[in-house]
Amino acid sequence: MFQTFQETARPDQGPPRLAALRAEMAREGLAGFIVPRADAHQGEYVAPRDDRLAWLTGFTGSAGYCVALSDRAGVFVDGRYRVQVKTQVADVFTPVDWPEVGLADWIADNLPDGGGVGIDPWLFSVEQLRALEAKLDGVTLTRCDNLVDRIWEDQPNPPRGAVFAQPVSLAGEPHEDKIARLAQGLGEAGACVITLPDSIAWLLNIRGSDIPRNPVPHGFALLNADGTVELFVDARKLADLGDHLGDKVSVLPPEGFLAAVATLGGRVQIDPASCPVAVADVLAERCEIVEAPDPCLLPKACKNAAELEGARAAHLRDGAAMVRFLAWLDRQTPGAFTEIDAVTALEAERRATNALRDISFETIAGTGPDGAIVHYRVTEATDRTVREGDLLLIDSGGQYVDGTTDITRTIAIGDVGAEECTNFTRVLKGMIALSRLRFPQGLAGRDIDALARASLWEAGLDYGHGTGHGVGAYLSVHEGPARISRMGTIPFAPGMILSNEPGFYREGAYGIRIENLIAVEQAPGLPGQTVPRMLRFETLTWVPIDRRLIVPALLTQAERDWLDAYHEEVRARIAPLVEGRDAEWLAAACAPL
CATH class of the missing domain: 3.90.230.10 (Creatinase/methionine aminopeptidase superfamily)
Incomplete structure (x- = not known):
């Protein structure tokens, strides 16, 4: 069967996990830590390795946050999950109606004396961080390692699902033509950062199996103005792909993505809604950042x-x-x-x-x-x-x-x-x-x-x-x-x-x-x-x-x-x-x- 019906988390696991997170916060000198349901690729769906919000709180919805402070922890959910969250989280977590109550407002109300609140810069987009910082007064958002990863002893490995080609007969356009068309639209930017898994899948006419129920691969990409693409993906996932990608796409290890970004110069385009802060921080050191929507979004839609x-x-x-x-x-x-x-x-x-x-x-x-x-x-x-x-x-x-x-x-x-x-x-x-x-x-x-x-x-x-x-x-x-x-x-x-x-x-x-x-x-x-x-x-x-x-x-x-x-x-x-x-x-x- 495709679907399983086992529990993914138990309310009794929440208190010890929250206590362990707070111990790491104290060790780092932080007044709080934010756990979003997100991964480094900034898509809506996450692999089991990245489902930190569910592991910590028991809440399994597709969107939300936990803000853990030393004396309270809010779980922020939208209207789809108001009933569900009550049945899933332990009483050490307080459900918060979001976006009616914003993260920044709740943090400000519950940290009246200010302090540092930690974030993993891979798990926040430029736009998200900008919006948070604009509303916080006296509270510093501190980039740090992911504290949940430190305490998640049996955290799953990164996914390594096979990648396969989507035939042109179904895609309707060769990926070489998509690359050329989108590269021409970059204007004066020499490159564009793409992290969304479905954007990369659409652009290259590939599909994958890294995310349950969603046929997308994990990876990062640089779309260059010269009509080439650098694809940062575990090459072992491409074993069955043959020569589909062609000579316009070079495959590089994912752990080299940030180093490659650090070599870029001139104007580089990012989508602030999906580019991780960790990437933008590196770009800001030597590039002129151009903000524009992910060029794949509208053509894909x-x-x-x-x-x-x-x-x-x-x-x-x-x-x-x-x-x-x-x-x-x-x-x-x-x-x-x-x-x-x-x-x-x-x-x-x-x-x-x-x-x-x-x-x-x-x-x-x-x-x-x-x-x-x-x-x-x-x-x-x-x-x-x-x-x-x-x-x-x-x-x-x-x-x-x-x-x-x-x-x-x-x-x-x-x-x-x-x-x-x-x-x-x-x-x-x-x-x-x-x-x-x-x-x-x-x-x-x-x-x-x-x-x-x-x-x-x-x-x-x-x-x-x-x-x-x-x-x-x-x-x-x-x-x-x-x-x-x-x-x-x-x-x-x-x-x-x-x-x-x-x-x-x-x-x-x-x-x-x-x-x-x-x-x-x-x-x-x-x-x-x-x-x-x-x-x-x-x-x-x-x-x-x-x-x-x-x-x-x-x-x-x-x-x-x-x-x-x-x-x-x-x-x-x-x-x-x-x-x-x-x-x-x-x-x-x-x-x-």
Whole structure:
């Protein structure tokens, strides 16, 4: 099996580990130490070796910080993890609502007499450190060794997963052409530092296996203005790559990266949002630093024709697997199966495609109150029986060589309450609103996020996460720079793939989320249109939405028409891929509302 269900940390481990960290802080003369969920590559996902936040605190979410002081320790989590963190950390840690409460504000309030707070300069970007230092008064952020590494006796080794080529037929463009195109865009800079694993993978048309669920390799790169790339990676990972990289890419040991940076001169470009402070410190000694976004970000986000065609194919394959799973689910007897049973059955259907490389993240299968934990991960200790009257929230995805999928469906287990159905319908209205949207080019996620929440807001309800994130082309399931959220500032452009996933969560009772992936495309013109260029979303995900949870009276006629048309399209696309009782289930699930 791909997925495991063992506990990764125990609350009783928190107190001794925090005590050991504080002993190291005292030895260094520090008043505090910050532990982010980050690694030297500054991507969202970390290898087991770098999951210091989880090891120290027990919190396993994908974003957060711990600030350990001599007398208290705060664990900073965003809206996705407010419920989860309470169940995972020991009482020696205090959950802090972030970003509503900023790190700098909390540190200032809890260190009124000032002092030195240690940071590992590899684990903070230039932008993060700048923002922290701007708000701190009387507190010095001190660069130092990683104190967690000193006390983590059985810390895993650095990953050394195999690297393999992504065929041009799927990538849509030779990596030599990408290198040349991006090198020309460097302007007067002689080189550009790239540390993000998915940027390096996209640029060189390679994929790797250093990060669980994400097909990316660890490494560093220098993109040079002369159209060459220096790739700093463990050469043993490239054994099966052959001559794919060609003569424009030189391979060097990763431990030589900082020394190579130290030899650079003139103008060097960095992305302050992802360049580690340790690298910028070295550059600042002899270079003129030019700050600009990672040159791979937008080209990677705007999928080309081959990548979009691959995404469509992957979603049809994945949609058929989901239909087989949902048909299986409806045949189960409530009370006779558990969350782990559901996860196992769904993964089996994806593996049965014989095309699955991996799941794209740990499957979320939360029934009843577990569904209210936004990024719930079932373990053998938390495995709950799925019972009559429950809502079962399933958020999952697959990594296929031609595309990455991510889908959420909320399923009624028997008869559920009127409140659940009403709130499900409000969430559905938000998802449909974005699916039907036409909008002028130039708008960003913050301009449309409210449309997904409007029906919930009418009832005084909301959800504490963004409405959508970018998705890679057989790359990371979370991909920047565009997103649908109040903080989304990057304008949408054709080819971007995003999630559309409003939700609602009643703590201790149930969770609701409905998620399709969508791709930005140019909208056809309308008679009398005065806006020069309009965009819209192409739906990529084709899986039925549970009609048993819908209150038809809450839907407008346009919303009903969209849902019926969507289900008819699901039936037309997926019916040829399933058979027998699964096909019968699909036909019933796609009946008009």
